[in-house]
Amino acid sequence: MYRNGFWNVSVRMKLAVLLLLAVVVPAYYKAYSQEYPYFVTYSQEMEEPGNLDFESFNVVGNPNGGNSFLGSDIEFEYGLKAWWTTEFYLDGQATQNDSAIFTGFRWENRFRPLPREHWINPVFYVEFEDTSADKTLREVVGHDGNPDFLVPNWLARQDKEREIELKLILGSNVRGWNISENFIAEKNLAGDPWEFGYALGASRPLRLLASAHECAFCLEKFQVGAEMYGGLGDTDGFGTHLTSQYLGPTVNWASPKGMTVGFSPQFGLNSYSIPVLFRFSVSYEIQGFLDHFRRGAK
């Protein structure tokens, strides 16, 4: 089916490494993860201090008039303080009938300024990214849309994107529901105008009480919700004209061994969007990551 690029050796190697990590990491570390099932939206939650969250986010899409693609990133999220989380990403993509390439890196920091919980909790987000031909769709801003995915990789790679991204993250927890809103501003340091976007998410565990006994498929292990996100134009033209917009249900499952698996089909809401995106993720949270090195290997 995928003769060139999309399913080539480097993609198989990457999947093999991910599978290996999926087996090896939980065997050596206490790994517990309880996360909201969002793929694009950030909640107000920070990584607990000293914990490392290892995550792989992936998206498969088939743009109108273009080739199917797999966008993928590997993330290392570390809780420096209870109010400061830092995260490093490595991005890649594979496109059918084209190639599989490493597309760059991103480094983000999130700061939670208010020490206590409030009705709405703000978090400030600052990110630097150096990417080209990125297809991970971890945020949609400006006039990002289906036409961007019709450009062949060799050409798209020539467009280096060194960008600063700022987000205002607002999050609330109400009766078991998490409701999160993100307002995004992104600036290409090469001088393009500021681009804007948004992401909204709401989710809830299927059950709020924990079971007295260990179980793999208890209702509280599942979080379900919905996500909506899209571009809002730029400083030359704010609004939803010629922007892509997506909406879809989302679910994740926290396994007893600490692995969290997420899935979401997301649907383009206008002709400028990719018709359907399928997102899936795997993550581990390793508690007290640096302590493992201080004590020696476990």
Place this chain on the structure above:
Amino acid sequence: MNWRSVAPWIFALLVIGSGLTLFATSNGGWLKEVPARDRDRSNPYAEQSDAIAAGRRIFVDHCAHCHGDDANGRKKHPSLRSARVQEEATVGDLHWLLVNGNRGQGMPSWVKLGDPQIWQVISYVRSLH
């Protein structure tokens, strides 16, 4: 560089700077911060064996790394068997602490667990008395 391109940067720096300053002024003594209506809350699952068992599972998953498997504390993280936790603080105080955290001292908020699981953890912690 014109004003339109500089303004968002200045705004971001001001917001982050003011937030960090505000945060730096917060400190411990969390018990004194608990509002009366929170302090007086009661645990709907108090002394229920299922809640204690579930609370132990949550404790092992999320709390034991810092507070120790036996809840006796570890490094700079306090014991949960102390008189402060077992006698001085009400269950409402403990609920407030788990919801709000004490970020300046490294204690995160556990609001993501949701109220029922927070009360289950408190049931377990109080069972250690």
